[in-house]
Amino acid sequence: MAGSNPNAKPMDLTLKIWRQKDKNSAGQLVTYPLKNISPDMSFLEMLDVLNEELLVKGEDPVAFDHDCREGICGMCSLFINGRAHGPERGTTTCQLHMRHFNHGDTITIEPWRAAAFPVHKDLIVDRSAFDRIQQAGGYVSVNTGGVPDANEIAIPKTIADKAFDAATCIGCGACVAACKNASAMLFVSAKVSQLAMLPQGKVEAKTRVENMVAQMDLEGFGACSNTGACAAECPVGISLDNIAMMNREYFGAKASSENV
Amino acid sequence: MNWFTKTFSSTIGRKIIMSVTGLFLCSFLVVHLVGNLTLFYKDGGEAFNIYSEFMAHNPVIRVMEIVLVLGFLFHIYDAIVLTRRNKSARPVGYAENHPQENSTWSSRNMGLLGTIILVFLLVHLWNFFVPARFGGLEAIPDKDYENLYAEVVKAFQNPIYVGLYVISMIALAYHLIHGFQSAFQSLGLTHKKYTPFIKTFGVAFSVLISLGFALIPLYFFFFVKL
Numbered sequence: 001m002a003g004s005n006p007n008a009k010p011m012d013l014t015l016k017i018w019r020q021k022d023k024n025s026a027g028q029l030v031t032y033p034l035k036n037i038s039p040d041m042s043f044l045e046m047l048d049v050l051n052e053e054l055l056v057k058g059e060d061p062v063a064f065d066h067d068c069r070e071g072i073c074g075m076c077s078l079f080i081n082g083r084a085h086g087p088e089r090g091t092t093t094c095q096l097h098m099r100h101f102n103h104g105d106t107i108t109i110e111p112w113r114a115a116a117f118p119v120h121k122d123l124i125v126d127r128s129a130f131d132r133i134q135q136a137g138g139y140v141s142v143n144t145g146g147v148p149d150a151n152e153i154a155i156p157k158t159i160a161d162k163a164f165d166a167a168t169c170i171g172c173g174a175c176v177a178a179c180k181n182a183s184a185m186l187f188v189s190a191k192v193s194q195l196a197m198l199p200q201g202k203v204e205a206k207t208r209v210e211n212m213v214a215q216m217d218l219e220g221f222g223a224c225s226n227t228g229a230c231a232a233e234c235p236v237g238i239s240l241d242n243i244a245m246m247n248r249e250y251f252g253a254k255a256s257s258e259n260v
Numbered sequence: 261m262n263w264f265t266k267t268f269s270s271t272i273g274r275k276i277i278m279s280v281t282g283l284f285l286c287s288f289l290v291v292h293l294v295g296n297l298t299l300f301y302k303d304g305g306e307a308f309n310i311y312s313e314f315m316a317h318n319p320v321i322r323v324m325e326i327v328l329v330l331g332f333l334f335h336i337y338d339a340i341v342l343t344r345r346n347k348s349a350r351p352v353g354y355a356e357n358h359p360q361e362n363s364t365w366s367s368r369n370m371g372l373l374g375t376i377i378l379v380f381l382l383v384h385l386w387n388f389f390v391p392a393r394f395g396g397l398e399a400i401p402d403k404d405y406e407n408l409y410a411e412v413v414k415a416f417q418n419p420i421y422v423g424l425y426v427i428s429m430i431a432l433a434y435h436l437i438h439g440f441q442s443a444f445q446s447l448g449l450t451h452k453k454y455t456p457f458i459k460t461f462g463v464a465f466s467v468l469i470s471l472g473f474a475l476i477p478l479y480f481f482f483f484v485k486l
Contacts, residue, residue, distance in 0.1 A: 029355055113352055115351055178359075181345075181350070183271075216271070217270055222345060223275055223346060226438070227362075228362070229363040244450040245448065254267040260263045
């Protein structure tokens with residue numbers, strides 16, 4: 001396997017995993033010993049190994065979210081040893097490898113904690129609050145018609161780059177998980193800024209920011225204390241500048257839009 | 261609710277109020293410290309007493325005093341509302357959490373620092389503002405101003421007050437180190453050219469202002485005797 005280290009020794013671990021039957025049950029941390037884990041495994045592969053063992057024993061496997069396993073879908077989550085997506089910066093859980101842990105380590109694995117992200121089962125939380133925020137305005141309305149020429153609308157390179165940087169947000173919710181206030185400001189600001197910077201998005205900019213912030217507040221996320229924890233833990237490095245831009249957009253919209 | 265109250269009761273609206281009142285309170289700190297520097301004149305407190313007499317009776321200052329009280333009240337009220345909201349946004353906490361890996365201590369403890377400053381503020385008002393405004397100062401023969409300077413000298417012979425004042429100024433420094441630059445971020449006033457300057461200036465401002473205030477009790481405790 002490319003990148004694998006033939007000298008890497010398998011490791012034994014102790015896992016403390018949050019187990020919760022369903023939304024309405026109380027949960028608790030359950031300890032699982034796990035042997036012979038290759039340092040080349042990803043964190044999720046390590047959990048797959050645990051689940052296979054649990055299935056053989058006839059126990060309920062640990063439920064966790066995952067999809068692409070290549071760091072681009074935003075589906076995986078997990079609060080690992082007190083950090084969103086684990087100890088490495090700029091990394092999703094699926095891209096976190098066991099080589100960052102040591103033989104004999106105890107690893108605590110918890111779900112994202114936020115009132116707006118209720119736990120479904122074990123490590124899976126309901127992130128549909130993000131979907132509802134997006135539905136409130138995180139889009140550009142396009143009327144059908146003739147196809148315009150490519151590059152018809154000139155966009156400065158610096159603006160295009162900033163909009164692209166904001167658009168790299170994968171909506172994983174690590175910002176909410178890491179924030180002491182469980183605030184969704186970084187997520188919402190990335191979605192607001194991404195569109196507010198581009199001419200196609202400017203058309204609906206005022207109503208968009210008003211509605212998305214209103215929905216964010218309605219979902220029960222906290223306010224921003226500017227600790228910067230969100231940006232530090234963001235797997236794709238969304239910048240705090242987006243929050244400043246959203247605040248500007250919001251205040252400007254509130255002062256000048258005709259939505260009373 | 262109409263659009264105006266909706267705006268200022270949203271999470272961002274409240275942060276805008278926190279920022280504006282916070283920066284206004286910073287401007288108050290500058291004026292207060294500059295005035296207090298008259299305490300260091302070696303004139304037996306004459307300059308300070310004339311200054312405090314002016315502050316207690318000038319009509320413009322009277323009006324600004326009301327604005328200042330409102331600034332404090334809005335800042336404190338919104339802090340309480342936001343803190344309650346933020347606590348309820350995470351009803352179940354983490355069994356293991358290492359926030360020191362991603363944020364500074366002061367940025368996470370603005371409420372605690374603010375509470376220390378509030379306790380200090382009440383003690384401070386009791387020490388000096390109440391006697392200066394509502395009577396209780398000793399008169400000075402042949403002068404039309406009273407002796408607030410004597411109160412200052414007296415209060416700062418007490419090591420408990422000196423300790424409380426110095427600790428509170430350390431809390432103020434940390435509160436401002438996060439708060440000053442944070443206010444600009446909340447107001448959306450960020451720019452590649454100016455934000456680095458605002459951050460550096462904010463730290464220097466916080467340290468110098470707090471140090472300036474902390475030197476007053478220390479100076480009187482160690483160098484001025486009754």
